[in-house]
Amino acid sequence: MIIRSLALFDRFKCAGSACKDTCCVRDKLVLDNKTYFEYQRVIAKGDAFGRRMVASISERNGVASFRMRDNGECPFLMRNGLCELYVRLGPERICETCRKFPTFAKEYGNYREIGCSFSCPEVLRLVLTHPENFQIRVRENDTEPVTFDNLNAKLLPLIYPVRDRFLEIAQDKRNTLRKTATVLLKLADEVQSVIDRKAYDELASLIAPFEAGDPMGGITGEEPDAAVREVLFEKLLKLHTKLEYKKPENAVRIAAAYKTVRSESFEERRARELDFAWYMNHRVYEYRKWLFYLLYRDLLDVVFDGKFYSRVRFAVLSTLCLFEFGSLEWKSRDKQFTPQNQEEVFRSYAREVDDNPKNVARLYKKLNGSAYALPKLILALSNPIKKPVDGATPAEPLAEPLEEPVEETAAETVDTAPAETTDEAKAETPAE
Numbered sequence: 361m362i363i364r365s366l367a368l369f370d371r372f373k374c375a376g377s378a379c380k381d382t383c384c385v386r387d388k389l390v391l392d393n394k395t396y397f398e399y400q401r402v403i404a405k406g407d408a409f410g411r412r413m414v415a416s417i418s419e420r421n422g423v424a425s426f427r428m429r430d431n432g433e434c435p436f437l438m439r440n441g442l443c444e445l446y447v448r449l450g451p452e453r454i455c456e457t458c459r460k461f462p463t464f465a466k467e468y469g470n471y472r473e474i475g476c477s478f479s480c481p482e483v484l485r486l487v488l489t490h491p492e493n494f495q496i497r498v499r500e501n502d503t504e505p506v507t508f509d510n511l512n513a514k515l516l517p518l519i520y521p522v523r524d525r526f527l528e529i530a531q532d533k534r535n536t537l538r539k540t541a542t543v544l545l546k547l548a549d550e551v552q553s554v555i556d557r558k559a560y561d562e563l564a565s566l567i568a569p570f571e572a573g574d575p576m577g578g579i580t581g582e583e584p585d586a587a588v589r590e591v592l593f594e595k596l597l598k599l600h601t602k603l604e605y606k607k608p609e610n611a612v613r614i615a616a617a618y619k620t621v622r623s624e625s626f627e628e629r630r631a632r633e634l635d636f637a638w639y640m641n642h643r644v645y646e647y648r649k650w651l652f653y654l655l656y657r658d659l660l661d662v663v664f665d666g667k668f669y670s671r672v673r674f675a676v677l678s679t680l681c682l683f684e685f686g687s688l689e690w691k692s693r694d695k696q697f698t699p700q701n702q703e704e705v706f707r708s709y710a711r712e713v714d715d716n717p718k719n720v721a722r723l724y725k726k727l728n729g730s731a732y733a734l735p736k737l738i739l740a741l742s743n744p745i746k747k748p749v750d751g752a753t754p755a756e757p758l759a760e761p762l763e764e765p766v767e768e769t770a771a772e773t774v775d776t777a778p779a780e781t782t783d784e785a786k787a788e789t790p791a792e
């Protein structure tokens with residue numbers, strides 16, 4: 361089996377009782393059979409702890425799960441933030457879900473893909489403090505391939521290099537973030553068309569132009585339309601107010617963000633986005649990390665259901681939404697937005713939206729509507745916002761260079777722009 365993982369996560373270490381948002385709070389925690397069998401042996405002793413285990417585990421249709429507390433906490437989460445099962449029974453008797461979190465592993469025939477969930481604050485801390493691109497490590501072992509009845513075995517080897525190309529595009533700092541989004545969406549549309557026609561042999565020709573070193577792969581944007589962008593983002597935010605939130609404060613925060621956007625004039629909104637883009641000039645990599653995360657985690661699932669474009673669209677639009685949420689947080693925090701603030705924004709989005717299948721299903725369905733049709737998305741993304749607003753101060757760069765300067769045409773470049781890769785931080789043209 362060929363195993364691929366992200367090298368950065370070798371450094372992961374659970375914060376344990378110091379975790380600021382423990383993963384021991386969730387809707388449901390299903391026990392794997394092996395762990396449940398172990399627990400039954402503990403229960404059989406009949407002592408007080410065994411009796412408490414009986415009261416804390418429910419079984420339905422042969423599936424055992426913990427009875428979570430009313431606030432969603434695991435019944436074995438102690439006040440000091442430690443796991444009572446871990447402390448009493450040892451790490452080998454923790455259920456599989458808890459033992460593996462935040463790691464996820466997905467299998468596709470002879471391939472296993474390993475990553476870490478962005479809903480863990482420690483994972484995000486690692487990601488946000490390492491600006492360099494994700495490195496994928498590949499190794500092989502003797503494990504037999506996993507067989508799936510519904511896996512498209514013909515598509516798998518051909519879509520693999522395509523998915524890898526998407527990951528490279530997501531991390532390619534030669535393009536601005538918006539150009540990256542444009543390329544990903546347009547290319548994904550072409551890939552989807554090939555998949556729909558089952559003309560899988562054509563996939564290689566779609567990514568060939570990138571192999572010649574062109575970061576855009578010959579793909580171009582469209583004439584800009586500022587109004588399309590504003591309407592689209594307002595709709596996207598409104599859509600997020602309709603989702604289900606476990607923590608009431610997150611629902612309140614999203615509703616407040618939408619209210620702010622609604623109360624802003626067109627100019628105010630544009631100025632905010634512009635100022636924030638300038639402020640985040642050195643930290644565009646944070647958004648590329650999110651984009652990469654979703655593409656890495658989800659894109660290969662196309663071999664089960666044939667859906668490629670919708671996954672790329674979700675990755676791109678959620679990334680742009682996070683940018684919008686970040687700019688609203690920045691505004692509400694007196695124009696400050698630290699990597700810790702970003703960690704909170706990413707984590708609450710990961711937990712509340714991305715980890716909730718109901719919310720994801722709703723978003724996928726809505727994003728399929730005509731309001732988010734590809735031509736509109738491209739018009740919105742192609743629209744260059746260029747000039748840093750007077751008085752905007754970029755956040756202090758970290759020690760390492762984050763994004764290499766991009767070579768732009770003379771008309772687009774501003775002397776003062778440091779290491780910029782977003783369209784937003786270049787000189788605005790009055791014509792816009």
Ligand code: SF4
Binds near residue numbers: 373374376379480482
């Ligand atoms: S969320 Fe992450 S850091 Fe926190 S307890 Fe869980 S695995 Fe550890």
